[in-house]
Amino acid sequence: MGAKMERTSVWKFALLGVLGWVSVFLMPQPAEAEYADVVINNYADAAGMRPVVFPHWYHRIRFRCKVCHADLGFKFKAGGNKITMAKIIDGKFCGACHNGEVSWSVENCGMCHSGIPGTPTHISGSTVQRLVAPAYKALPQ
């Protein structure tokens, strides 16, 4: 198994190298995260975990907004739900689905905790942040 893993990762990095070269020519400017990706970092950084990245686009292909924002009670506010692992393993928020039944289970830490450390809570590509003179509003504590 070790040898097989080694070979696939060699190819993975070879591919990465090629992608790196290609991206140098295709994207000399830094790309922007997908519209509506939410970074959630109320507690993760402080606990030594990477911030969570929640992809709206991926979930809305599979669920209507109603499922999360009406049935599961997610408020319309990045970081506003004060999600913790304790709530998740009790079946609330992400834990209503990431339980090994509806979707893969919670031991896949890196799938959710995938952000660059130090990234603040925000929703990417939002109009407020993209204004030439940004109108930031601090999160109410």
Add this chain to the structure above:
Amino acid sequence: MRNILIGITAAVSLSVIVPAVNAEEAAPLSLAATTPITSAEVTGSVPQKLNVSKANVFNRLLKKIKDPNAAPPDDGIHDRANDAVFALQPPKVAYEGLPTTTFGNHVDWVKALDDGLLNPRYDRVDPDVEPFIMDLDIVRPVKASVPDVVFPHKPHTQWLHCSNCHPKIFIPQRLANTISMSAIILGQKCGVCHGKVSFPPETTSCKKCHSKPKPADWKPPLSQATVKNPWR
């Protein structure tokens, strides 16, 4: 082994990026320095040495997004040092074949749903629950010259529940809510979703909401300050 490979990849990409950026910056200068004669011949003007200040770059504020649907490892918010990031799906793979737009996710979600190209669940576990759809358009006359706003309940109730909007964001009564464009841009009213998750207000998306043309004889009201200006 892996670390070495990561190192090599990083070093190679770095060594390519750095000279590439330098070359780009240096290009206009060296051109001006080595080809004054040709430019004089062509334009017939006295050759001039370009010395435009950095403060006067062409686009001081415009930031163009090169790749709106970047794959997670390249999108600037995912940590490449995390192996799981390479297991995430790149948006472009999922968007293959969906109708496109020029804003937001660059996907026309309403059309994709209407054309049957997507079938998101209305219930967490039961894929057969049908959404409760209400087809009621609300026309909101707009004081400005842009077309009037038509708020369609249909595409909203296809995705959302009445309680997502009523009564917290909108009182369910025609014209009972004060809505303005500035509020929307700052993330209130329609802007709770539009500009965050649903399509954002941008030059090419205005007419999705502002969809009812003004009557042919409509004229914008004149500013009193100018009408009364004696020096006019």
